[in-house]
Amino acid sequence: xxxxxxxxxxxxxxxxxxxxxxxxxxxxxxxxxxxxxxxxxxxxxxxxxxxxxxxxxxxxxxxxxxxxxxxxxxxxxxxxxxxxxxxxxxxxxxxxxxxxxxxxxxxxxxxxxxxxxxxxxxxxxxxxxxxxxxxxxxxxxxxxxxxxxxxxxxxxxxxxxxxxxxxxxxxxxxxxxxxxxxxxxxxxxxxxxxxxxxxxxxxxxxxxxxxxxxxxxxxxxxxxxxxxxxxxxxxxxxxxxxxxxxxxxxxxxxxxxxxxxxxxxxxxxxxxxxxxxxxxxxxxxxxxxxxxxxxxxxxxxxxxxxxxxxxxxxxxxxxxxxxxxxxxxxxxxxxxxxxxxxxxxxxxxxxxxxxxxxxxxxxxxxxxxxxxxxxxxxxxxxxxxxxxxxxxxxxxxxxxxxxxxxxxxxxxxxxxxxxxxxxxxxxxxxxxxxxxxxxxxxxxxxxxxxxxxxxxxxxxxxxxxxxxxxxxxxxxxxxxxxxxxxxxxxxxxxxxxxxxxxxxxxxxxxxxxxxxxxxxxxxxxxxxxxxxxxxxxxxxxxxxxxxxxxxxxxxxxxxxxxxxxxxxxxxxxxxxxxxxxxxxxxxxxxxxxxxxxxxxxxxxxxxxxxxxxxxxxxxxxxxxxxxxxxxxxxxxxxxxxxxx
Numbered sequence: 001x002x003x004x005x006x007x008x009x010x011x012x013x014x015x016x017x018x019x020x021x022x023x024x025x026x027x028x029x030x031x032x033x034x035x036x037x038x039x040x041x042x043x044x045x046x047x048x049x050x051x052x053x054x055x056x057x058x059x060x061x062x063x064x065x066x067x068x069x070x071x072x073x074x075x076x077x078x079x080x081x082x083x084x085x086x087x088x089x090x091x092x093x094x095x096x097x098x099x100x101x102x103x104x105x106x107x108x109x110x111x112x113x114x115x116x117x118x119x120x121x122x123x124x125x126x127x128x129x130x131x132x133x134x135x136x137x138x139x140x141x142x143x144x145x146x147x148x149x150x151x152x153x154x155x156x157x158x159x160x161x162x163x164x165x166x167x168x169x170x171x172x173x174x175x176x177x178x179x180x181x182x183x184x185x186x187x188x189x190x191x192x193x194x195x196x197x198x199x200x201x202x203x204x205x206x207x208x209x210x211x212x213x214x215x216x217x218x219x220x221x222x223x224x225x226x227x228x229x230x231x232x233x234x235x236x237x238x239x240x241x242x243x244x245x246x247x248x249x250x251x252x253x254x255x256x257x258x259x260x261x262x263x264x265x266x267x268x269x270x271x272x273x274x275x276x277x278x279x280x281x282x283x284x285x286x287x288x289x290x291x292x293x294x295x296x297x298x299x300x301x302x303x304x305x306x307x308x309x310x311x312x313x314x315x316x317x318x319x320x321x322x323x324x325x326x327x328x329x330x331x332x333x334x335x336x337x338x339x340x341x342x343x344x345x346x347x348x349x350x351x352x353x354x355x356x357x358x359x360x361x362x363x364x365x366x367x368x369x370x371x372x373x374x375x376x377x378x379x380x381x382x383x384x385x386x387x388x389x390x391x392x393x394x395x396x397x398x399x400x401x402x403x404x405x406x407x408x409x410x411x412x413x414x415x416x417x418x419x420x421x422x423x424x425x426x427x428x429x430x431x432x433x434x435x436x437x438x439x440x441x442x443x444x445x446x447x448x449x450x451x452x453x454x455x456x457x458x459x460x461x462x463x464x465x466x467x468x469x470x471x472x473x474x475x476x477x478x479x480x481x482x483x484x485x486x487x488x489x490x491x492x493x494x495x496x497x498x499x500x501x502x503x504x505x506x507x508x509x510x511x512x513x514x515x516x517x518x519x520x521x522x523x524x525x526x527x528x529x530x531x532x533x534x535x536x537x538x539x540x541x542x543x544x545x546x547x548x549x550x551x552x553x554x555x556x557x558x559x560x561x562x563x564x565x566x567x568x569x570x571x572x573x574x575x576x577x578x579x580x581x582x583x584x585x586x587x588x589x590x591x592x593x594x595x596x597x598x599x600x601x602x603x604x605x606x607x608x609x610x611x612x613x614x615x616x617x618x619x620x621x622x623x624x625x626x627x628x629x630x631x632x633x634x635x636x637x638x639x640x641x642x643x644x
Contacts (some may be wrong), residue, residue, distance in 0.1 A: 047431060273313050512544035528577065
């Protein structure tokens, strides 16, 4: 996979090269009546290689100590006149700097990564050292690893994620580049590996520009660095690059498999689910694709929050055996209802950022870190739903949601003031959406793909988002599509009157609204239950956000000023009373589970760089409002008979 970087403003932007499609795409469903078509002539992005379920493949984990070195002026990318950097600045060179300079007085290197400070990855560099707490720019990482002896087949370097623009070098040779901070990418390094020690160098630039996704202005910490695992993965010469096994809405099992390699065409494949006695064989076409549908075994137990059944699934093709843990369920809408396995479900949820508990988070989502957060939702709040905001979260978190039985809203970082008219920005967003969907289509937990959050309405934005909606439908016809929208408020009314007038709404399966009446508005909390909501009645509605800040431990029972636990708890009581009056409301994901870092929040008494809308503090202390929501969800679960 080859590509190039271009300099845009002060930031480093990767121009991705796209290869052959990794799996035959699902046929797009007929748009709902009134839906507006996507931009014409927009073929689907097709990232490659995919290495779906790569976290379950054999390989070498390259987590652990890496050397790092900042490059704030990007001298490792270009000279001060914009020319290629001279050899003394080329951080990826495969050379012993100290020895080279000692042996020849004419030699000059202004770096020595092999002797630079060490940090343990995956982790953001914000916690490598105190002086890096607010660093935003280019960082170089380097480590050596020993390649397996007697190598056969193919070897890939696979990154779970690196934020934001990344270029990768092995033994002094560039192997590829990637843009996007939250989705995986991989490079075939078979021919670059050598016996013994191999030098791996990675440049990661975190700085956003007006053309990036997300843009520079957000409401969360920009955790630059290699924040998810890096692995050297081994496969046979021809291997299963993608497999998507699911339950269709008509109750049949379907499988799409794509092989990559010299013997991908006309290759025998075998799909097995041993626990269900399923053993299906077939043969790929000339492009290495195999598609099959079959009756679902009678013994199949459908995945649900109450019974999150997962099955070991394998696909065999020649010497390769691909495997995953997959649940099977259906999700659809009928009128204002969301149907899980054919039955109405109310989404009792909350939103969550990818940030672990602790006073100094670094976006290192270990299984334990993810379980600590998701368990608060499932067990503490009596929840069945989580909105993973505002970008694709770690595979660790998605697998745990499958295991625990939490329905997931999965989102791409098309957020606030995106460059709607920039075709390169649209390309970036489409590629991120494709990487997200293709990585996670086998996760039963995911019910909703979201294409945006709180975006302003204009013609360019509408065309941009309709393209993403069309992409999501074409890549996955088994899930719902949504976006977190804003509403118009009637300023002349003597009570809150909110109207959903977004022209994107007809294109969506689920309508979702972010509302902060009583926090960012002057409304009295006592007036919220009388709010009037003018929304379409024929589609399910979710309150995708609502919330109020509170500093854990700060109480003001007399005045109940903002930032007190008392005000936050009353805000939840009033908003829940308001929600009870919306006949089409089918769920909610209040903002947010945990206090999270946000540099824009600087009130010295209450925020100190944290968004305090969490129901638990950054260290896990539950606030009063946690109990309010937990009681509401517990009662609702009982009212529903405890089965949805």
